[in-house]
Structures are given as structure tokens and as C-alpha cells.
Amino acid sequence: MVTATLTSKGQLTIPKTIRDSLHLRTGDRIAFIVTGHAEAVLKPVTKSVDEVFGLLHSPTQTRRSIDNMKAAVATRMRSRKT
Secondary structure (H helix, E strand, C coil), rough: CCCCCCCCCEECCCCCHHHHHHHCCCCCCCEEEECCEEEEEECCCCCHHHHHHHCCCCCCCCCCHHHHHHHHHHHHHHHHCC
């Protein structure tokens, strides 16, 4: 069992073996999920580009050109100003 010590400021250093096994890097977000009495699960929240690549793709979705995307963004930004 790997352990860590809670500081007086409520901070915790995650041991290197745990960081490595969870592929955690500086700036990653972590969720603490309380599962029962005096028990919690540590879960990485951030994902790498490789993990989320293609998640928004839908075979039925029509393709948009860069010009169409720029126009849609410009229209949306104009509507937010009013």
C-alpha cells in the first residue's frame, strides 16, 4: 500500500508511483469520489488529445468548410454583443 501525508494546509502529494500509473502530469485535474464511510476514489479528470480525438465525429454529420465555420462563429459573436 502506498501512502501520503496530508499537510496542515490540506495539501497532499501524490506519490510518484501513483502519478505514473495514472499518467498524471503537472496541471492535471483530479476528482475525489467518496464511495463509502471513510473511503474515496481518486480519478483523473483531464484527458489527453489522443484520448478524446474523434469523440465528436458522427458519420451522419455534414462536413463544414473553414469559411462556414468562421461565418458561424462571427454570427454567434455578433448575437452575443446585443
